[in-house]
Amino acid sequence: MSSLPFDPTSQALIRVDWTGTRAAGLVRLEAFLPAAGQAYSRTRNTDLGPDDRSNVSALSPWLARRVITEEEVVARVMATHGFVKAEKFIQEVYWRSYWKGWLEMRPQVLTRFNQDRLALKHVVAEDDALAERLRRAKAGETGIACFDAWVRELTTLGWLHNHARMWVASIWIFTLDLPWQLGADFFFKHLLDADVASNTLSWRWVAGLHTKGKHYLARASNIETHTLGRFHPVGQLAETALPLSEPFLETGPSALPVGEVLFEERVGLLLHSDDLHPESLPLTAKVVGAALLRSPEIGPVDGPKNKFLRRAEQDACTRLEAKFDVAAPLMASLEEALSWAVGLGVTEIATPYAPVGPIAWHLADLKRALAEHGIRLVRLRRSWDSRTWPLATGGFFKLKEKLPNLVRDLGRI
Numbered sequence: 001m002s003s004l005p006f007d008p009t010s011q012a013l014i015r016v017d018w019t020g021t022r023a024a025g026l027v028r029l030e031a032f033l034p035a036a037g038q039a040y041s042r043t044r045n046t047d048l049g050p051d052d053r054s055n056v057s058a059l060s061p062w063l064a065r066r067v068i069t070e071e072e073v074v075a076r077v078m079a080t081h082g083f084v085k086a087e088k089f090i091q092e093v094y095w096r097s098y099w100k101g102w103l104e105m106r107p108q109v110l111t112r113f114n115q116d117r118l119a120l121k122h123v124v125a126e127d128d129a130l131a132e133r134l135r136r137a138k139a140g141e142t143g144i145a146c147f148d149a150w151v152r153e154l155t156t157l158g159w160l161h162n163h164a165r166m167w168v169a170s171i172w173i174f175t176l177d178l179p180w181q182l183g184a185d186f187f188f189k190h191l192l193d194a195d196v197a198s199n200t201l202s203w204r205w206v207a208g209l210h211t212k213g214k215h216y217l218a219r220a221s222n223i224e225t226h227t228l229g230r231f232h233p234v235g236q237l238a239e240t241a242l243p244l245s246e247p248f249l250e251t252g253p254s255a256l257p258v259g260e261v262l263f264e265e266r267v268g269l270l271l272h273s274d275d276l277h278p279e280s281l282p283l284t285a286k287v288v289g290a291a292l293l294r295s296p297e298i299g300p301v302d303g304p305k306n307k308f309l310r311r312a313e314q315d316a317c318t319r320l321e322a323k324f325d326v327a328a329p330l331m332a333s334l335e336e337a338l339s340w341a342v343g344l345g346v347t348e349i350a351t352p353y354a355p356v357g358p359i360a361w362h363l364a365d366l367k368r369a370l371a372e373h374g375i376r377l378v379r380l381r382r383s384w385d386s387r388t389w390p391l392a393t394g395g396f397f398k399l400k401e402k403l404p405n406l407v408r409d410l411g412r413i
């Protein structure tokens, strides 16, 4: 009989249904829950391949958009295993918050990334050899079997194991000699869990720019071990490359923007795809109208990411309607959102706080436009974020040390 507290051959654990609904996320959470304790910390680094995801939660697509919240995942895992046995898993959940807090206090890192990314597109347009290397990498035609397989996995499924992301990023930067910014852009376009902070900062970490001079080098022996021999790219990887460097960039933390509060008793609620769980928002007013601002990430090609996002948005609208007993239309543009808000006849619109990135920039434009109509856009920050982000002034250790305190109160959701 297996000594594991779960059935490792359970199909619900092995296979992931990547549907963007809350129901599908909760099914995955329940299937994975028994495996979130010590088994997770022992086995999580192995990439078993796309047909077996039994050793990791694969919850990132739902967590990244808060279709399910970090708070409820940690509370369920704590109730099942307790802190000591589930500490490794809980730490991983907090990595997302750490990256978000880190970037929120250093938005200039994202600004620089975006400037570089756009400038590089012009460089590629002028350099045929670079353009061809880039094309081959994105098509999975480099001849490095593991890299090509992971790229195809990314573009067809929209998801990769953490270790595979590290290897792909490392090979992209150090073996294929491609700009990290274009790799981060490629990941962001395809990942179901695309998260501005986790993605940009993880690429910087692999490159050796986050922890200056400390990069991550993919090695054939490590890949062989952690893919259980599926791949062994011996002699194909640049295993002695040096870390990247960059022009000076100030990365000292600045103050976090303060949280905002509602003053009115009747408000409109505008949801967006950085936070799709209106049921647990810290709302103190009656919601008299609701809407969802369509994600700027939804592109014209209906790949896995588009499908996931569209489904997650529809699902959130349905839950908005059920929760607040109002119609909850999708707003395709800022102009639509503006006329919806003006038509509601309220003076405050509540919206979940969006961390620095495309949605936050969208909301900043909307805030200015609403102000011209005498309407305040109030960005509600969750206590989860307010408690974790200030701990991201330095390395992850500072947040990790505080984990027992952070999780102590979570059972009361």
Ligand SMILES: Cc1cc2nc3c(=O)[nH]c(=O)nc-3n(C[C@H](O)[C@H](O)[C@H](O)COP(=O)(O)OP(=O)(O)OC[C@H]3O[C@@H](n4cnc5c(N)ncnc54)[C@H](O)[C@@H]3O)c2cc1C
Pocket: 044, 056, 057, 058, 059, 060, 061, 063, 064, 089, 092, 093, 094, 095, 096, 099, 160, 161, 162, 163, 165, 166, 169, 187, 188, 191, 193, 194, 195, 196, 198, 199, 200, 202, 203, 206
């Ligand atoms: C180059 C690179 C790019 C990445 N881009 C993204 C991204 O765009 N979006 C994204 O969500 N994650 C990103 N990650 C982090 C990580 O790979 C994924 O969050 C993780 O693989 C998700 O798998 P899981 O749900 O099975 O995680 P589990 O191992 O089951 O962990 C549980 C949860 O913890 C969080 N988590 C785990 N590891 C990390 C991590 N290293 N950083 C942040 N959160 C973590 C996720 O919410 C995850 O669902 C990136 C990592 C690298 C190396």
